Amino acid sequence: MPAQAYIYPLASGSLGNALLVGAGGTRVLVDAGIPRRRLTAALAEDGAGPADLDAVFVTHTHGDHFCSAAVGFCLAANVPVYAAAENLDHLARSVTGFVKLERAGLARPIDGEAVTVGDVTAEAFPVPHDSPGTCQGFRLTLGRGRARRTVTVATDLGHLPADAVPHFLDATAVVLESNHDPDLLWSSGRPVDLIERIAGPNGHLSNEASAEAVAEIVGRSHPGRVRHIVLAHLSRDCNRPELALEAQGFLARRQGRTVRIFAAGQYHAGPRIPL
Template identity: 65%
Template structure:
């Protein structure tokens, strides 16, 4: 499988997504211990030394932590993020300052970053992390047959300009954090529930379904082939509920979209692109 995407871990205990195109391998977020990350990569046959770059969506520790900085230092992997996010990581993680000193912390503000056979563009998404929360669109392969993966794993709502980044993507990785009924019935504090359900918190299954209906509806027929539901809450969601909310995608267009729910502790699936 020359080009593929694979969620390595997804959820509030750590996130990492692998995108491979030919010989190029990039990761979006690496909020796992070094050991877990190495094990998850091994499960899909990838060595840490093969990783060409890491792209960081935002500064919450389930996306980038001290261990993440240690992993990049150990394997000399450049880390790309918005200037604000690099500054915040540098202010709060002493290990990150070593990456800065080693020239491995690289700002991406506007221009696409080209790494081997992929090009990565960042876009802003609404989420309450210090710095600037981003999604990414990773384009793969030669321009005439270009495929792409669009990713936004933590976002409170999906504004129109964010939706536009997902239109015609071969694979869409989008948050489907909670079932609203389970969230409001949970024993979490009212403040926390309001933060999660708020416009800069996390996306519900229903909100993800609305966004996906728009994305597939606005895309050319058959263009969106895969959807990965990400960052599922372990207390306020289940993979079955998240998948059930997207049943409409199987009915809509001539070529049905394949929908997967990413897991916290099981890497996979490996999705060919």
């Protein structure tokens, strides 16, 4: 009997991101921008070691999503790292040691074609963000038949384009950015050009934009299919979990939705969500 599929946010925010996804005997990460010891500790909770990690899917080239610590982890454990082909070139230039992954055949492209690793099939789709190269969301299909589950992840995006919405529909779990409260952002004392970048169409999703995106995703999915929403990449200075959840709750009540909504944290892993 295969183990139940789950998602487990290990860290989320501008200081580092990693989402552990398990299905059957397969474990993958979406992004690995956190210290090695935190990756090792999270796998140990599962009774697993670094070599039990089967792949890392990297959304984009910003350092909070893949870092040199992850290079060492993946090299030592022989874990393949998948990213958009053009992002592999950027990562080779910006992440110390990444060329060693390339030489070991562990840096692999994921673009238009689906990639299957054990019980997980990943499909990438583009989202608008201002990172060098391109930024991708991932739709992961876990398991097969009646036990099949889907997870769609997009953590850094300035807006949700209409052509990205279908990748989220009917996903068992949606992991979506809810980066900032606009009032807190504009009163943060940050330079205006930085604020405009964050709030712009290629920056980060506000709480309100995230809530509107979730409303559209849930509203266009079959009733009851989307069961879990994880709000991701909350700004430490310009957001609070209760504000992000409140923005979602307002629309959810109006829609009469029954979806469980969580906010992922920067410093603490969890929740671990069985799917």
